[in-house]
Amino acid sequence: MATVSRAAAGTDASVIRASLADPDRFATVYDRYAAMLYRYAYQRVGPEIADDVVAETFLAAFRGRASYDLGRQDARPWLFGILTRELATHHRRERARYRAMSRSAHETVQDGPADQVAARVVAAAARGPLAAALADLAPGDRDVLLLVAWGQLSYDEVADSLNIPQGTVGSRLSRARRKVRLALRDIDPTMTTEEHHEI
Incomplete structure (x- = not known):
């Protein structure tokens, strides 16, 4: 099966616009950014909850895609904003992780x-x-x-x-x-x- 290039699949804005009529198209946004968001979440809160936080981020993004500013071609800032809000609910966990890291050998x-x-x-x-x-x-x-x-x-x-x-x-x-x-x-x-x- 041939891989569709990013250019052929369209900008993030065009993919999100298309997903309003065809929700399955939103999977392209997930494919583009899930690994990046996971790496970021993993560094901040560890592996135990990184998966859940990223899943919640994409669920919130999917639900809120109708309000996405289609003038913004790149969805990364939007997704990182949602992820940051999701991470805020785990601030105690994040601080505890950093404290443990500071004491670790x-x-x-x-x-x-x-x-x-x-x-x-x-x-x-x-x-x-x-x-x-x-x-x-x-x-x-x-x-x-x-x-x-x-x-x-x-x-x-x-x-x-x-x-x-x-x-x-x-x-x-x-x-x-x-x-x-x-x-x-x-x-x-x-x-x-x-x-x-x-x-």
Whole structure:
């Protein structure tokens, strides 16, 4: 069976529009984004509830598809916004996960090329303080930071997904990065090398 390319299947907006008459078409949106949303949810709340949160996200998206702004061709910000609201109901679970990670033993470094070993040692050393810093962030600040760092959304997309002004995204991200940098002694793994040089 031939795989239909994304271009042939249409933009997210056109797929959602078509799903209003043919609900089965919404499966295309699921196929495009389920793995991405699952990875994000897994990092935030762990495997025990990531499946349920993603399922609830797509159920809410399906039910609310008639109100989707068809002028927005990319549904990622919309879906991440729904997912963020679903995750908010698990905020205690998320904070407990980060606290547990901050106390857990560092992962064992395995033999391998020197660069790989060095990278794993640095990552293991940062894991505890990073998890503790994430647990201590205000929920809104954490949402913005993780949508940028793990969800790979732009500032505009984060503003769309959370329905907040872009200026609020910038201030929350700045505040979150400052706290994370402090916890990691001025090393923020959510920033690119270029951003480090700008500070």
